[in-house]
Amino acid sequence: KGKVALVTGASSGIGAATAKKLAEAGVKVGIAARRSDRLQALADEIRAAGGEALSIEMDVTNPVAVTRGVGTLLERFGTVDIVFANAGLMPASDITSLKVDEWHRMVDVNIKGVFNTVAAVLPILCERKAGHIVTTSSIAGRKTFPGLGVYCATKHAVAAFSDTLRMEVGKKHNIRVTCLQPGAVESELFEHVSDPGYRAQMEGLKEQMTFLKSEDIGDAVVYALQAPAHVDLAEMFIMPTAQPW
Numbered sequence: 001k002g003k004v005a006l007v008t009g010a011s012s013g014i015g016a017a018t019a020k021k022l023a024e025a026g027v028k029v030g031i032a033a034r035r036s037d038r039l040q041a042l043a044d045e046i047r048a049a050g051g052e053a054l055s056i057e058m059d060v061t062n063p064v065a066v067t068r069g070v071g072t073l074l075e076r077f078g079t080v081d082i083v084f085a086n087a088g089l090m091p092a093s094d095i096t097s098l099k100v101d102e103w104h105r106m107v108d109v110n111i112k113g114v115f116n117t118v119a120a121v122l123p124i125l126c127e128r129k130a131g132h133i134v135t136t137s138s139i140a141g142r143k144t145f146p147g148l149g150v151y152c153a154t155k156h157a158v159a160a161f162s163d164t165l166r167m168e169v170g171k172k173h174n175i176r177v178t179c180l181q182p183g184a185v186e187s188e189l190f191e192h193v194s195d196p197g198y199r200a201q202m203e204g205l206k207e208q209m210t211f212l213k214s215e216d217i218g219d220a221v222v223y224a225l226q227a228p229a230h231v232d233l234a235e236m237f238i239m240p241t242a243q244p245w
């Protein structure tokens with residue numbers, strides 16, 4: 001309560017739901033993404049419910065924009081305590097399709113976006129010797145799946161980065177790091193699949209099983225944040241009950 005969070009990927013899905021859960025728990029949220037109309041609507045919704053929110057239009061692939069975004073958060077709320085580096089995309093396709101532009105976009109957003117976000121806030125948290133960084137990896141950061149080769153590579157990278165960060169900053173700077181590894185979650189993620197075969201396959205999954213709700217991930221984040229100070233939920237592997245792989 002009374003803490004300040006930066007949430008990336010907050011214009012839809014997991015980020016938006018988590019921002020609302022944090023605001024309900026009394027956290028002041030900086031909600032960041034590129035679609036400012038979505039962010040404005042979410043900020044209005046959070047304020048109407050009695051929370052505090054600041055909409056921050058920023059592209060996580062641009063380190064200058066991320067640093068500027070963190071600056072506006074600091075101007076408005078004075079500090080930052082929690083960072084949820086969550087923005088990501090998953091345009092599934094076979095590696096043999098050579099959709100190299102999509103590979104690069106995933107590397108830029110899923111990996112470098114996390115690096116840029118963490119880099120912009122880490123000096124502040126280290127200086128204060130307090131804070132909690134939450135990243136969104138995936139079940140695809142633990143295993144591999146055909147059609148998701150590059151996505152899996154990016155999510156393995158996020159898991160490796162997060163765990164190393166945890167080891168480096170936990171004792172030395174009193175900063176906790178939690179890496180989320182969700183299974184299938186209802187969101188707009190599948191809408192960016194350009195390969196028609198994988199698009200159909202992923203849409204078909206929704207008929208085969210009940211996905212997690214984005215709110216379920218928001219609850220998990222709040223749970224990790226509320227753990228006693230000596231407890232770091234380093235990894236959270238959260239699956240729909242019905243997911244068989």
Ligand code: NJP
Pocket residue numbers: 008009010011012013014015032033034035036038058059060061086087088089090109136137138139140181182183184185186187188189190214
């Ligand atoms: O997807 P979606 P999720 N700069 O599409 C933002 C991971 N995950 O909530 O910029 C800044 O609803 C985009 O905002 P906008 C997944 O890999 C998911 O499911 O306005 N922001 C939007 O807010 C990802 O890391 C599942 O377009 C950028 C958000 O990212 C995270 O969960 C399973 C951006 C995407 O929201 C959230 O994805 C799993 C940029 N350049 C992991 N590019 C799942 N859904 O099943 C995109 O294991 N965004």
